[in-house]
Amino acid sequence: MSTSTSPLFAPFKLGSIELANRLIMAPLTRNRAGPGRVPTDLAIEYYRQRASAGLIITEASQISPMGQGYLDTPGIYSDAQIDAWKRVTAAVHAEGGKIFLQLWHVGRISHTSLLPDGAAPVAPSALTAKSKTFTTEGFVDVSSPRAMTLDDIRSTIADYAQAARNAITAGFDGVEVHAANGYLIDQFLRDSSNQRSDEYGGSIENRTRFLAEVTDAVVAAVGAERVGVRLSPVAPFNDVADSQPQALFERAVERIAAHPLAYVHVIEGATGGDRDIDPSFDFAALRAKFSGAWMVNNGYDHAMAESRLAAGAADLFCFGRLFISNPDLVRRLREGRALNPLDAATLYGGGAKGYTDYPFLPD
Template sequence: MSTSKLFDSYKLGPITLSNRTVMAPLTRNRAVAGFVPNPLSVEYYAQRASAGLLITEASQISQQGQGYQDTPGIYTQEQVAGWKKVTDAVHAKGGHIFIQLWHVGRISHSSLQPNGGKPVAPSAIAAKGKTYVNNGFADVSEPRALELSEIPGLIEDYRVAAKNAIAAGFDGVEIHAANGYLLEQFARDSTNKRTDEYGGSIENRARLILEVTKAVVKEIGAERTGIRISPVTPANDCGPDSDPKKLFDYIVDGLSAEKLVYLHVVEGATGGPRDVAPFDYAELRKRFKGTYIGNNGYDLALANKALAADEADLIAFGKPFIANPDLVARLKAGAELNKPDQATFYGGGVKGYTDYPTLAEVKQAAE
């Protein structure tokens, strides 16, 4: 039986987490008509409520923000009602849950966009990549550059989504500013070639992230607002920034000044090597005055090491939570983990979603 700090309770703003494990956001492409959370999602998240904190799959703030088939939104009352069933179920199990707010920017397809239009981006630079639409993979569509006049409306979409999240019963929201989606596209000089006040200098390229953050904080409070960043990930053809340290030092200083409840950092390549490019995450940890969540490739040994060295406050696990609804109990017992079935990650029904057995169920079946 482990005595790791991972299983200690933790105060996150106004809520007390039962342990320091976080279920990372995991896209599952199972929304039903109207991009409403699938009724199966109620069981899926409730099954995993023993995590200290659940962060939902990324959920678009508007139709324009959608990039993949069957992902849920948080911009209509039907979506809010669907999510309320999820939050009620998680809270009934004693869990805590944040929703991740998403705008994919250029990582989209015109078939998903309002009136079949082009996806939007800081600059009209197409990504080399594919998205999942019409039950298959297709090249992402060529984007158009957002007009300066459209940016206030975009920020307003984040504010309204945050307001909707609280109405849906979430304990807070995580702003998705990672993995090569819209906010990171604005931040990096590899994807942002603008010449107005949202392009050029680091201060200008970081402006949208910080303005979105301020709008969300003003709406729901800093103690309910977290953010996710990924300083060096190559995800979604987001080329490296020319000076990632300087860029993210500036961004994190700005986020810390807003007193956000947490900073969630993808350390390395999203779902890939942690050492994809050199970066000093310890420096971000020092600069940010709130809770630091470490993410990417963590197992129990690496989590224990990071917590013991005070390199993180909370540890996010992704794929292990897909196949192990009782991941916390399994880690605590040193038990074997179920292996995830990658063929069922995106889309589908019960299989590979709510049918993974708990340790107790495995033992019961063996008796």
């Protein structure tokens, strides 16, 4: 079997670590955490199996109990969670892999049944999203949020920093700040979800302030070379939109580029959907604002990644569902081998089926 010698499969220096290749396992919510929002033994095996990725970015993990929005998602705020993640990172490192943890606060994309004492979700403004979340009752409408106070904002920024420190304690190589897909930071960015009249709302400068301050705090906690940030400039996921997305996200990238981050991770088009949902949006203009590693995501296959790498359009390429069904995806792409089909019915919740039982190529 021929093996590709493409630079896609060559080592890449990311911050202070060396990746074995440029193929990244995207963050993928699987809803399989155990009691206490703790990763289970199955999660250890799941991530270990996929350690040949240049970098694994974990499933989104809430930074606090108020950051949770879906049933059985893991956290990074308790000692039990840190201890469980230590076993995950040790397993990935034993296989020669690298792994970042994605830091998550869902904001208004939550339900009172998932939050402490049945609390209302928090958001930049008290605007209910036209969206659903996953609870013990299945998919239900999200609950109405309350607007965050300035004290809420300050304490949440501190939660991001502490969660980043916890991740490093748990053995992660770094963290990714989840500022995409209509969750809390993205809610602050967009004028459809942020109608504040204080220093966190109104102008683009004000609406990018929360992102900038979270990034500042996480960088101060663990170092810029251990931090990536994820953005989704035109994705309408979870009922967000903006009247000036180009200007907004160019300024957002400028503000986080004040730090020599490990990478910026951009979802091109609609999350998990149409790449050309806004054909007028200029992603190259965003990249021009950041001198570090540029990571891209959404519908990539081998040929498309090769083409974009050859054109100099990006440095790192995320694969999501292909990594779910192909734990040895790097080898399959490098050798031009067939791919396992995805069992979509087992994506969210459940046990080993559709999680750790996808076959590897024979040796």
